[in-house]
Amino acid sequence: MKTSKVKKLMEILSTHPEERERRYAAMELSDFPREDVVEHLVNRLVEEKSRAVQEAIVSTLITIGTEAVVRRCAELLRSEDAYLRNSAIEVLQLLQHTSLGVVKELLQDPDPDVRLFAVNVLGELKVKEAVELLCRVVEEDEDVNVVAAAVEYLGEMGLRGDDRETVRKAAERFSDPFLEYAVEVALRKMEV
């Protein structure tokens, strides 16, 4: 019974000509936190042309909130579609504890854009481990944009003496006016 309902909803989401029907189908699928549903939702998110339906799919993915959602959304960070990338960041940020493990892996990705997205997710995670990971990014990452983003988030989090030292040293690793500015701003915020 459940399986036939899921099948029907997935079919409506894929093929129904009415945007409203596809949107409702996407929302109803939130009652079925199964891997095949997650797979279908993410595939439709990529193919769907209606922004309203895409937004419904994103809400459903957040409601389902499983490890499968996090893994599939992490793949969207490599998409050429900026909306998909930003939606993936939103999902990963909102699914804080579930996404932490995946985000840690993304910090080792060879693509600096993916590492930057991982930092953007970490910056919104309200967990102690996020601070430690951001400090490691500041100390070790080779891309100035990734380091600058981590510095900015650390500044916003308001930190301890050791973290201030980590941020201060970031400017010494690169000769870049933007990073110098980011470090100055972050240290000012940390003093408040």
Add this chain to the structure above:
Amino acid sequence: MSVHILVVDDSSTVRGYYTSILSKAGFAVDHAANGYEALEKAVKFDYDFFIVDINMPKMSGYELVRQLREDERGVGVPVIIISTEAKDSDRLEGYRAGANLFLVKPVKPERLLFLTKIIAGVR
């Protein structure tokens, strides 16, 4: 009369960085943290120039530029996209959306100033 620039970026540090560079050179700089705020401000104020990031929550920089170009007030206003995205496909999408120039972060202050002056027609 000074050139009025709207800087659109979700990072307050980036907004502050561009503002410090451009305002020292005499530009009047305003900011927005996302595409929706930028569109609201663009309706209220007459900007001469936009500097736009790509990856922002809810509305991407591409979408923002497309919407600016759809409004008759924004058709001819210069737009520079400045992003960490450095792929050819990103540049192409930026230019297709209507940007006049696509720069990759981080941008050195002198380069930002030089290009802004050229595109804004300021000597």
